[in-house]
Amino acid sequence: MIDETVRRTALFDAHLALGGRMVPFGGFEMPVQYSSILKEHDAVRRRAGLFDLSHMAQYGLRGARVGEWADALTVNNVATMKPGQARYNIFCNEAGGAHDDVIFYRLDDERWLLVVNAGNAPKMWAHINAHADPGVELTNHHGERALIAIQGPKSVAMLSAFVDIDLAAMKYYSCVETTIRGVDVLLARTGYTGEDGFEIFLDSPFATNLWDALLAECREAGLEPAGLGARDVLRLEAGMPLYGHELTEEISPIQAGLKWAVKLSKPAFRGKGALEHQVAADTYDRIVGLMLEGKVPARAGYRVFAGDSLAGDVRSGSMAPSLENRNIATALVAPSAAVEGAQLAVEIRGTRHLARVVPLPFYKRPT
């Protein structure tokens, strides 16, 4: 049974107070923007942005067998993770399509956190329970646990005033259990914007205090609340997939260009046979980056042509502030069209607009 009720995160009132424009997303009412998507995008690229990601589902995994169990259901290595590590991963179906893309966080030998996309939460909770293992205890914290992300080049400097640990020394994709102003949190150096940043997992009742304190104390340094609209542009520029667009039950991680996360050297895992076959045959449609000529934005669903033949369709598209306002897109296209530098065309309201195939990501942060 699917609950159709739109839920609210612990930060709902805080979003309203900040003028957030609330829209339904993944079963929750979430802020798509506060001031302006472009201003919020700019804050994240130049200073830092604060995001409420409490709509994402947090599942506790516990037991000595978690790594082994998860390895059989996912494409990336899990059991090899050490306490304090975070890792991107994908649950696939038997045909190699993606149930969801997720992050595993290993807290210690026995305790793990699995974060899945809000829109996939009912499906994923059912999926992991259908593959239940007596050695793996599953706990659903969706809604009880909040997630606040601070993302941007100033996030180390801003967050340092709130923690006792040396944030600059934390590795990318590492996590640590610590406290912020007396509240237990899991702090991870992860994100979905292409910038440096942190994600803070904590019990929902403490979320508003932390959110308000971060904004109050870091606003002068340029911290801005940022909504899902900015987040989508940021992740697209950074070449990160969005489930439902670049990854679906029909689009595999191999097709999505995520081969680096698919460990075919692992023993049997769900979807492995299909993914091995895709790699060997190399005839699959695949995700490419497109840079459009002209000022008209490409949108998801628009058709892509190579010469006169239909090559595929746009999966995501936006004007890209970090690329001098050029229009960028991802598209799923036939292998013959997926050649770097190839000139393709996107059909927009009956007119074809030139688009060049470019490598992903579109944007890399300055190092």
Add this chain to the structure above:
Amino acid sequence: MPQPAGLLYSKEHEWVKMDGQTATIGITEYAQASLGDIVYVELPRVGATLGQFDSIGVIESVKAVSDIYTPIGGEVLEVNGDLENDPSLLNREPFGGGWLFKLKVTDDNERNNLLSPEKYDEIARD
């Protein structure tokens, strides 16, 4: 916020300023605020004949494509070329520099299908 006087309005959040037979058309403050950051505007061609309330172009924000409906019919005399290089003009000056196009009105009676500032304000407050 009261709506500028001396203009007529459509339910689709466009305004019309009449000057003899010439109508200047734009979108309202409410419309620009709802759309958010505008990144592209597609306008009708000069010389095109438009019927009242026809879908005649699009405005694209970062997130979405929205149709423009002309609040009054006529022949297109001029389009605002400034919007091509600076679509955010629509966000900054919806009632001024962000006007969309000018028409030679075909049928004066079509004004009767439009709203006064007071009537439109009731819609824009919802």
